[in-house]
Structures are given as C-alpha cells and as structure tokens.
Amino acid sequence: xxxxxxxxxxxxxxxxxxxxxxxxxxxxxxxxxxxxxxxxxxxxxxxxxxxxxxxxxxxxxxxxxxxxxxxxxxxxxxxxxxxxxxxxxxxxxxxxxxxxxxxxxxxxxxxxxxxxxxxxxxxxxxxxxxxxxxxxxxxxxxxxxxxxxxxxxxxxxxxxxxxxxxxxxxxxxxxxxxxxxxxxxxxxxxxxxxxxxxxxxxxx
Ligand SMILES: N[C@@H](CCC(=O)N[C@@H](CS)C(=O)NCC(=O)O)C(=O)O
Numbered sequence: 001x002x003x004x005x006x007x008x009x010x011x012x013x014x015x016x017x018x019x020x021x022x023x024x025x026x027x028x029x030x031x032x033x034x035x036x037x038x039x040x041x042x043x044x045x046x047x048x049x050x051x052x053x054x055x056x057x058x059x060x061x062x063x064x065x066x067x068x069x070x071x072x073x074x075x076x077x078x079x080x081x082x083x084x085x086x087x088x089x090x091x092x093x094x095x096x097x098x099x100x101x102x103x104x105x106x107x108x109x110x111x112x113x114x115x116x117x118x119x120x121x122x123x124x125x126x127x128x129x130x131x132x133x134x135x136x137x138x139x140x141x142x143x144x145x146x147x148x149x150x151x152x153x154x155x156x157x158x159x160x161x162x163x164x165x166x167x168x169x170x171x172x173x174x175x176x177x178x179x180x181x182x183x184x185x186x187x188x189x190x191x192x193x194x195x196x197x198x199x200x201x202x203x204x
Contacts, residue, residue, distance in 0.1 A: 018069035022076025093158030
C-alpha cells in the first residue's frame with residue numbers, strides 16, 4: 001500500500017496514525033508530495049489534488065482521511081478504532097474533533113492566501129468562534145466516557161482525530177494557547193500524543 005501525504009497535513013496525519021496503530025508501519029510506502037503544487041503523481045490518484053490518498057494493494061485510490069482510517073481499520077490487526085460498543089459516542093467525538101481540524105486548517109489557509117486580514121472577515125470570525133466552542137465542547141467532560149483510552153489504552157477514531165486536531169491548533173495557531181485555557185484537556189492530550197504512533201508522525 002502507498003500513502004500520499006505531507007508533513008504538515010492534519011488529515012494525512014490521521015491516516016498515518018491509523019496505519020501505524022493497525023500494524024502497517026513497515027509495509028506502508030510513504031510518498032511525500034506538496035498538494036499545492038499540482039504534482040502529476042498526486043493528481044493521477046486524486047483528481048481533487050489533496051492529501052491524504054491511500055492506494056490499496058489492488059491499486060484502488062482512497063481519499064478522505066476518515067474513509068482511509070476506516071479501510072485500514074477493517075484490514076489491519078489490533079483493537080478496532082471504530083468499536084461497535086459506544087459507536088455513537090465515538091463518532092460524535094470524531095465529528096467535533098474533525099470540525100475543529102477543519103476550522104483550524106481553513107484559518108491557516110485563509111491567512112496564507114489572503115493575509116492576516118482573512119481573520120477579520122465574516123468567515124474568519126465564524127471559524128474563530130467555531131474553534132473556541134469546539135475547545136470548550138472537547139474539554140474533559142466530553143472525553144470522560146473514555147478516560148482510560150488515552151496514552152496506554154485503546155485508541156478510537158474519535159480520540160485519534162481529536163488529539164491530532166488539538167496538536168494542529170497548537171502547531172499552526174499557537175496564539176490560541178488552548179493548553180493554558182483548557183488545562184484538563186491539555187493533560188489528556190499529553191497522554192495521547194505520547195503514543196508511539198503520534199511521536200513518529202509529529203508535525204514538521
Ligand atoms: N476532507 C479531506 C481534507 C484533505 C485536505 O484538505 N488536505 C489538504 C492538506 S492538509 C490538501 O491537500 N490541500 C490541497 C488543496 O486543497 O488543494 C480529508 O479528510 O482527507
């Protein structure tokens with residue numbers, strides 16, 4: 001299998017962590033690309049031109065980080081990232097974590113394209129409010145149903161996506177300083193990013 005990715009994409013990191021958690025660390029070929037450069041190799045497997053893309057053993061390209069994670073989960077070894085028991089809570093958390101990731105990512109891209117003024121637009125302010133509300137929603141109460149699923153325990157797709165999203169906000173939008181305003185969430189986050197799969201995929 002082959003994974004098209006870049007080192008700063010939170011979406012690609014979700015796919016890569018899922019691959020590592022499911023035992024594909026040694027067999028997954030990593031193809032590093034710049035999705036903004038219209039690389040022909042990437043466009044050949046994804047007409048949308050985004051990472052991540054997973055090309056299966058049979059040569060089928062899969063796009064969308066959560067769909068890739070789902071496929072790897074079906075195929076791989078170890079505990080499932082999509083447990084049947086408590087499925088609604090897991091997916092509910094994944095939705096909030098993914099929404100935070102999107103709001104943060106689009107804030108970064110809007111700044112790159114439109115300069116710092118992008119933050120002051122209607123959409124920019126809307127994204128900032130979404131980030132703020134998500135951080136509150138994700139504070140420990142939200143994570144309470146699965147507290148033992150942090151560092152050493154079983155990871156779910158909800159916890160995985162949320163931890164990557166929080167790390168992305170800290171990496172790209174440090175001025176938000178969420179660990180200071182949400183210390184309990186920060187303590188939980190620390191325990192998850194200590195996992196081998198997170199340490200091996202740090203943003204760079
Ligand atoms: N919904 C997609 C989002 C993927 C995405 O936006 N990837 C970014 C990199 S972080 C990208 O490749 N952007 C290039 C572009 O939008 O043209 C997913 O979950 O995989």
